[in-house]
Amino acid sequence: MRLCEQLLLLSTIGLFVLTVLFKKGLRSIPVFAASGITTLILVIHWTVEGYRVQLLFLYGLTILFLVFSGYSYLNTTGLTKIPRFLLGSAYSVMAVMLVATAGLLYVFPVFKLPDPTGEFKVGTQTFHFVDPHREEMFDEPRDGKRELMVQVWYPAQAGTGNYAPFVPDPRILRYMAADYGLPGFTFQHLKYISGHAYEGAEVASAQTSYPLILANPGNGSSRFLHTSQAEHLASHGYIVAVIDHTFNTFATAFPDGRITTGTTNDLFSPDDDYRTSSGNRDKLGEVLTEDVTFVLDQFERLQSGQIPSDLQGRVDLGHVGVFGHSIGGATAYDAAYDPRIAVGIDLDGGLYRLRDRESLRKPFLFIHSASYFEQLERVMANRVYTDAELSRMGSTRAWEEQVAEDKKLELARMRETVDEGGQVLYIANTEHMNFADVQFVSPMFKRLGITGKLAPERASSIVNAYMLDFFDKHLKNRNGMLMKGPDRRFPEVKFVTSP
Numbered sequence: 001m002r003l004c005e006q007l008l009l010l011s012t013i014g015l016f017v018l019t020v021l022f023k024k025g026l027r028s029i030p031v032f033a034a035s036g037i038t039t040l041i042l043v044i045h046w047t048v049e050g051y052r053v054q055l056l057f058l059y060g061l062t063i064l065f066l067v068f069s070g071y072s073y074l075n076t077t078g079l080t081k082i083p084r085f086l087l088g089s090a091y092s093v094m095a096v097m098l099v100a101t102a103g104l105l106y107v108f109p110v111f112k113l114p115d116p117t118g119e120f121k122v123g124t125q126t127f128h129f130v131d132p133h134r135e136e137m138f139d140e141p142r143d144g145k146r147e148l149m150v151q152v153w154y155p156a157q158a159g160t161g162n163y164a165p166f167v168p169d170p171r172i173l174r175y176m177a178a179d180y181g182l183p184g185f186t187f188q189h190l191k192y193i194s195g196h197a198y199e200g201a202e203v204a205s206a207q208t209s210y211p212l213i214l215a216n217p218g219n220g221s222s223r224f225l226h227t228s229q230a231e232h233l234a235s236h237g238y239i240v241a242v243i244d245h246t247f248n249t250f251a252t253a254f255p256d257g258r259i260t261t262g263t264t265n266d267l268f269s270p271d272d273d274y275r276t277s278s279g280n281r282d283k284l285g286e287v288l289t290e291d292v293t294f295v296l297d298q299f300e301r302l303q304s305g306q307i308p309s310d311l312q313g314r315v316d317l318g319h320v321g322v323f324g325h326s327i328g329g330a331t332a333y334d335a336a337y338d339p340r341i342a343v344g345i346d347l348d349g350g351l352y353r354l355r356d357r358e359s360l361r362k363p364f365l366f367i368h369s370a371s372y373f374e375q376l377e378r379v380m381a382n383r384v385y386t387d388a389e390l391s392r393m394g395s396t397r398a399w400e401e402q403v404a405e406d407k408k409l410e411l412a413r414m415r416e417t418v419d420e421g422g423q424v425l426y427i428a429n430t431e432h433m434n435f436a437d438v439q440f441v442s443p444m445f446k447r448l449g450i451t452g453k454l455a456p457e458r459a460s461s462i463v464n465a466y467m468l469d470f471f472d473k474h475l476k477n478r479n480g481m482l483m484k485g486p487d488r489r490f491p492e493v494k495f496v497t498s499p
Contacts, residue, residue, distance in 0.1 A: 001105050001109060001110065002045075002049050002110050002192070003049075004041060004044055004045035004048060004049050005045060005049065005052070005055065005105065005110070007041050007045075008038065008041045008042055008045050008055070008058055008062070009058060009098075009101065009102060009105065011034070011037060011038040011041055012038055012058055012061055012062055012065075012098065013098055014034060015031065015034045015035055015038050015061075015062075015065050016061075016091075016094055016095070016098060018030055018031050018034055019031050019065070019069075019091075020091055031065075031069050032069045032070060032072075035062075035065045035066045035069040035070070036066070038062050038065065038066075039062055039063075039066045042059065042062045042063075049192065050191075050192055052110075052188070052189055052192075053185045053188055054101070054104035054105060054108050054189065055101060055104075055105075057097040057098070057100060057101045058097075058098075058101045060097075061094060061097060061098070106443065107442055107443065107444050108186070108187070108189045108441075108442055109189070109442070109443070110189050110192045110193060111193065111440045111441075112193075113166065113193070113195055113196065113227060113228045113231070113437070113440070114228050114232070114457060114460050114461065114464075115196060116196055116231045116232050116234070116235030116236075117232065117235065117236075117464075118155075118232070118234070118235025118236035118237065119235070119236070119237075120155035120156065120204050120206070120234065120235050120236070120237060121155070121156045121157065121158055121159050121198065121201065121204070121235070122153055122154070122155070122156055122159075122195075122196055122197040122198070122201075122231050122234045122235050123153070123154050123155075123156030123157075123159065123197055123198050123199075123200065123201030123202070123203065123234075124151060124152065124153045124154070124164050124195070124197035124198070124199060124200075124201075125151075125152055125199065125200055125309075125310075126149060126150065126151045126152070126168065127149070127150045127151075127152065127298070127307075127309075128147065128148075128149055128150075128254060128255050129147070129148045129149075129150060129294070129295065129298050130145050130146070130147050130148075131145055131146040131147075131148070131294050132145055134146040134290065134294070136246075136247075137287065138246070138247035138248075138263045138264055138266075138287075139247065139260070139263070140263070146246070146287075146290075146291070146294070147246055147254065148243060148244060148245070148246055148291060148294070148295065149168075149223070149244040149246070149252055149253070149254065150223075150241050150242070150243050150244070150295055150298075151168065151223050151224075151230075151241070151242050151244075152239060152240065152241045152242075152311070153197055153227075153230040153231055153233070153234040153239075153240045153242075154203055154204075154210065154234050154238075154239045154240070154311065154314075155203065155204035155206070155207075155210055155234055155235070155237050155238075155239075156197075156198060156201035156202060156203060156204055156234075157201060157202040157203070157204055157205065159197075159198025159201040160198070160201075161198060161199075162194070163194040163195055163196055163197060163198065164194065164195055164197050164198065164199040165191065165193070165194055165195070166190060166191075166193040166194055166195050166224055166227055167190050167191050167193070167224055168223075168224055168253065169253035169259075170188070170190075170191040171251075171253060171259060172222065172250070172251035172252070172253055172259060173187045173188055173190055173191065175250045175251035175259070175261050175262075176190075176222070176250050176251065178250075179220055179250040179262070187441065190441065195227045195228075195231055196231050196235075197227075197231055197234070200310075202310065203310055203311060203314050206237075207237065208313075208314070209313070209314050209315060209316040210237055210238055210239045210314060210315070210316055211237075211238050211239070211316045211319035211320065211321065211471070211475040211476065212238070212239050212240075212241065212299060212315050212316065212317060212319070212320045212321070213233060213238050213239070213240045213241070213320070213321040213322065213323065213471065213475075214241050214243065214292055214295060214296060214320070214321070214322045214323075214332075214335070214341075215229070215230065215240060215241065215242040215243065215322070215323050215324060215328070215332075216242075216243055216245065216288065216291075216292065216322070216323070216324030216325070216327075216328030216329070216331040216332055216335075217242065217243075217244070217245070217249065217324070217325060217326075217328050217436070218324070218325045218326025218327055218328045218329075218349070218436065219248055219262075219264065219265075219326060219327045219328075220248070220249070220250050220262050220265075221249060221250070221325070221326070221328070221436060221438070222244060222249045222250060222251070222252075223242040223243065223244045223249075224437070225436045225437045225438050226242050226325070226436060226437065227437055228437050228440075228460055228464070229323075229437075229460075229463070229464060229467065230242055232464040232467075232468065233464075233467070233468060233471070236468055236472075237476075238321075238471065238475075239311065239314070239315055241295060241299070243291055243292065243295055245287075245288050245291055245328075245331075246260055247260055247261075247262060247263045247264055248262060248264045248284070248288065248327075249262060250262050264284055267280040267281075267283065267284055268280055268281075273399075274398070274399050274402040274403070275402070278352075278402075278406065281327075281352050282352050282353045282356070284327070284352075285327065285330060285331060285334060285352035285353055286353065288327065288328070288331040288334075289331055289334045289335050289353075291331075292322065292331060292332075292335035292338075293335065293338055296320065296338065296340060296341070299311075299315055299317065300317060302315065303315045303317055317340070319342060319475040319476070320340055320341050320342055320475075321341065321342060321343045321344060321345070321471050321474070321475055322335050322336055322341050322343075322344040322345075323344060323345035323346070323347065323467065324345075324346065324347065324349060325347040325348060325349065325435045325436050326347070326348060326349045326432065326435075327349055327350075327352070328347075328349060329345070329346030329347045329348060329349025330346065330349040330350060330351045330352045331349075332344045332345060332346055332349075333346050333349075333351055333360065333364060333413075334351070334352065334353055334357070336360055336362060336364060337357060337360060341362075342362065342363075342474060342475065343362060343363050343364065343365075343470070343471065343474040343475060344362075344364050344365070345364070345365045345366075345367065345467055345470060345471075346364070346365070346366045346367070347367050347435040347463065348367065348368050348369045348372050348432055348435050350372075350406075350407075350410065351410050351413060354406065354409045354410060354413065355409075359413065359416045360413065360416065360417060360420075361416070361420055362417070362420055363417065363420050363421035363422045363470075363474050364417035364420070364422040365422055365423050365424075365425070365466070365467075365470045365483075366414055366417075366422070366423070366424045366425065367425050367426070367427065367435070367463060367466060367467075368424075368425065368426040368427075369426065369427065369430040369431050369432050369434060369435070369452065370426055370427065370428050370429060370430050370431070370452060371430075371431050371432065371452075372426070372432065373426035373494075373496070375407070376407060376410075376411060376496075376499070378404075379404045379407040379408055379411065380411065380499070385397070385400055411499045414496075414499040415498075415499050418499070421474070423470070423483050423495070424495070424496040424499045425466065425493055425494065425495055425496065426493075426494050426496065427454065427459065427462055427463070427492050427493055427494070428454070428492045428493075428494060429452045429453040429454040429492065430451075430452040430454050430459055430492075431449065431450065431451050431452040433445065433450050433451045434451050434452050434454060434456070434459040434463075435459075435463060437460075438450075438451075439451045439456040439459060439460070440456050440460075454492060458492075462490055462492060462493060465482065465490065466482055466490075466493065469481065469482040469483060470482075470483060
């Protein structure tokens with residue numbers, strides 16, 4: 001909760017208490033004075049912080065108190081006495097409005113992203129890339145080329161001015177709300193959150209170049225929901241490019257004002273059998289992998305100066321990593337077959353195109369949620385679902401048997417990457433959404449089971465620590481201590497010794 005929001009809520013509660021306690025009610029001097037102070041706080045809040053839909057009750061109460069207390073104080077003829085029943089009802093409604101407002105501020109906080117811990121300041125800039133060689137297959141007209149928005153975070157010289165906003169274009173927030181089945185205004189508080197990166201800042205001169213890491217959000221997500229991870233890595237000396245996979249995000253805004261929304265779910269139908277659904281996921285995955293390859297091509301052009309940018313000559317293309325969440329994690333694994341990519345990380349994502357590729361012979365880190373690891377553990381133990389469990393899941397035995405078959409192949413791939421210097425971990429008390437910044441959006445996500453019992457700040461710090469350690473080990477030839485086994489600083493992290 002922002003400072004002026006706190007002051008406005010507290011002053012309105014105080015104003016309400018004064019109105020109830022003073023015998024003269026709205027005519028009392030303290031109530032009139034308190035109303036003026038509360039209104040002043042409201043004006044400062046609107047001017048400095050910006051209004052919020054969640055505070056509409058508070059705004060209405062503040063204005064009503066000012067109007068009626070001012071009129072009552074200045075009116076010398078006296079006011080008509082209000083029946084006690086009506087007065088009590090009005091006070092009850094006010095109390096409910098104040099409680100509701102406090103609840104909304106708790107549920108939709110203007111939170112602060114974790115501070116990056118590295119030695120570098122962070123800069124950011126965004127690129128619009130168009131692939132002239134690929135037709136867009138997810139757009140309804142299907143008459144355009146594949147376009148991508150890519151946001152880059154990088155080590156910067158000491159920045160000036162304001163931090164870049166967390167949300168690149170506030171218009172996309174209504175689509176995010178729709179994705180959760182909520183009214184369009186629900187997540188508008190996110191437009192008041194800033195990151196820790198300076199827009200367009202000069203690249204830090206401490207090194208001639210910095211390793212490149214490409215990143216992929218999950219299905220129905222967005223690049224801004226990996227801001228804390230990108231800022232953290234950039235502050236430790238990496239250039240991090242997070243790709244908005246067009247039509248696989250809930251919304252992507254382009255420089256010309258267009259907004260595309262998610263359509264890739266149209267590939268899937270509840271009537272599909274498992275192999276059809278799996279095949280469609282492979283088709284989607286192929287496009288996402290091609291996106292990564294194309295973006296890496298563009299960084300080669302950036303490096304050489306074919307695309308004008310302050311990053312020219314500053315990208316270490318000899319040390320490239322990739323990571324992603326959910327299907328973005330699977331994309332990271334699949335893209336890592338590109339010989340230009342040295343290492344990768346999958347954050348809680350099941351793999352795709354497993355039967356189309358030979359083994360990946362390079363280091364790869366898998367970090368799973370506790371719930372996903374439970375599924376893998378069931379497969380490792382050859383446990384079979386009971387009829388009651390299948391009924392609760394809304395699944396069938398044939399479907400789950402095919403899932404288990406694919407998961408066994410996935411586990412075999414994990415073993416192979418461990419042999420190449422990778423690792424398989426899971427984090428206790430986490431769920432799927434603990435691997436993206438969506439976990440900060442509302443504490444209700446934890447209560448609803450969207451995120452796990454582990455606090456978002458703690459989950460974020462663990463994921464960031466292990467990602468950094470792994471990339472440092474394989475892209476900078478340093479650190480790597482966390483990869484050697486359990487660490488008492490992170491008791492939540494469990495090593496899977498024999499996937």
